[in-house]
Amino acid sequence: MRSAKLNLLVGSVVAAVLLAGCGGSSGGSSTAADSAPADSASADKKTPTIGFVVPLISNPYWELMQSFAKGAAGQLGIKLLTAQADSDESKQLNIVQGWISSKVDGIVVGPVSDKVGQTVLRQAEQAKIPVTFMQRQPGVDPSASPDSIYVGYVGTDDGGGGALAAQALYDSGARKWVAMTGDQGNSVAEQRLKAAQDFAKAHPDVKILKTQFGNEARSVGQQTMENFLSALPGPGFDGVFSFNDEGALGAIQALDRSGDLKDMKITAMDGTVDAVKAVADGELLTTVGGGYACGAFALVELYDFINGHKPDNRVMNIPLLPIKADNVKQYQDQVLNGMDTYDFKAVSQTYTEGVTTADFKITLK
Numbered sequence: 060m061r062s063a064k065l066n067l068l069v070g071s072v073v074a075a076v077l078l079a080g081c082g083g084s085s086g087g088s089s090t091a092a093d094s095a096p097a098d099s100a101s102a103d104k105k106t107p108t109i110g111f112v113v114p115l116i117s118n119p120y121w122e123l124m125q126s127f128a129k130g131a132a133g134q135l136g137i138k139l140l141t142a143q144a145d146s147d148e149s150k151q152l153n154i155v156q157g158w159i160s161s162k163v164d165g166i167v168v169g170p171v172s173d174k175v176g177q178t179v180l181r182q183a184e185q186a187k188i189p190v191t192f193m194q195r196q197p198g199v200d201p202s203a204s205p206d207s208i209y210v211g212y213v214g215t216d217d218g219g220g221g222a223l224a225a226q227a228l229y230d231s232g233a234r235k236w237v238a239m240t241g242d243q244g245n246s247v248a249e250q251r252l253k254a255a256q257d258f259a260k261a262h263p264d265v266k267i268l269k270t271q272f273g274n275e276a277r278s279v280g281q282q283t284m285e286n287f288l289s290a291l292p293g294p295g296f297d298g299v300f301s302f303n304d305e306g307a308l309g310a311i312q313a314l315d316r317s318g319d320l321k322d323m324k325i326t327a328m329d330g331t332v333d334a335v336k337a338v339a340d341g342e343l344l345t346t347v348g349g350g351y352a353c354g355a356f357a358l359v360e361l362y363d364f365i366n367g368h369k370p371d372n373r374v375m376n377i378p379l380l381p382i383k384a385d386n387v388k389q390y391q392d393q394v395l396n397g398m399d400t401y402d403f404k405a406v407s408q409t410y411t412e413g414v415t416t417a418d419f420k421i422t423l424k
Contacts, residue, residue, distance in 0.1 A: 107164030116143035124354035173198035196246035211373035215350035220379035221254025233298025280309025304334035368408035
């Protein structure tokens with residue numbers, strides 16, 4: 060793939076987001092409008108119906124992921140069914156079972172937890188419906204799975220991203236940290252937290268004083284920070300490692316209210332609109348983001364499989380980007396305010412000869 064294609068911007072996907080809208084209902088599923096690829100050569104391509112389910116649409120990260128997938132579906136001619144599970148394993152399995160019963164051509168799943176993967180695969184195998192997983196590990200390694208319908212997994216390099224966030228926190232001079240992570244069983248949360256813990260072990264001058272799970276939402280992050288301030292008065296810490304943006308934004312609210320925000324260093328992960336603004340405003344040291352493109356790439360991978368192209372690598376974790384004061388304007392202009400459309404055909408084996416899963420990546424120029 061030519062370097063020009065390798066350097067296509069995620070920002071261009073945002074135009075597809077803006078055009079497609081941030082659809083998806085608060086529960087159940089919704090149908091995105093069909094959009095056939097523009098080129099005449101697409102006449103021999105299959106136009107499948109694919110279900111795409113995220114754990115929680117009220118989280119801006121998953122909303123962005125779903126919207127990017129809609130952009131990819133529009134280009135590739137996929138009829139996309141979108142749904143969200145309210146962070147409920149049973150609801151997610153019921154959504155998948157409903158799609159299987161209606162005989163969709165494929166399913167993309169962002170698991171609520173690593174407990175749902177085996178059940179999803181068992182149900183899909185019986186119906187011979189291919190599945191890809193995205194972002195969160197499904198609890199089943201595709202390389203160790205003989206299931207012919209388990210196409211692959213596209214996620215983010217959460218360990219590498221967590222290390223970048225920890226390094227930024229360290230470089231700021233913070234040495235006494237508190238850590239906010241997500242629900243237990245959430246592979247993304249666990250990998251990001253482990254990266255911070257490993258960093259602290261490698262740097263004896265760093266101490267992680269307290270760790271709290273369950274910070275998926277902004278309101279919970281605010282409550283967690285209030286608890287930290289009560290348990291460690293002074294405050295007795297100078298750095299906050301948050302596995303996601305929403306928890307960090309809640310922490311910022313609590314710190315602002317207590318008068319401790321000015322001297323606190325905070326790192327987060329996801330690169331959502333509000334978090335990027337917080338970086339620009341100087342409230343957040345960094346957010347390591349761009350990972351929400353992995354859902355669209357998982358959809359591309361499944362589309363290619365349906366069209367007869369197996370992925371060269373069944374496990375792909377796309378690299379993440381640290382967004383700091385020195386590149387926040389670039390990120391806002393090229394990603395959040397991008398005016399072009401990301402060329403998903405350029406990373407699809409069905410349309411572009413020679414591309415691989417290694418082309419599932421994003422950069423700033």
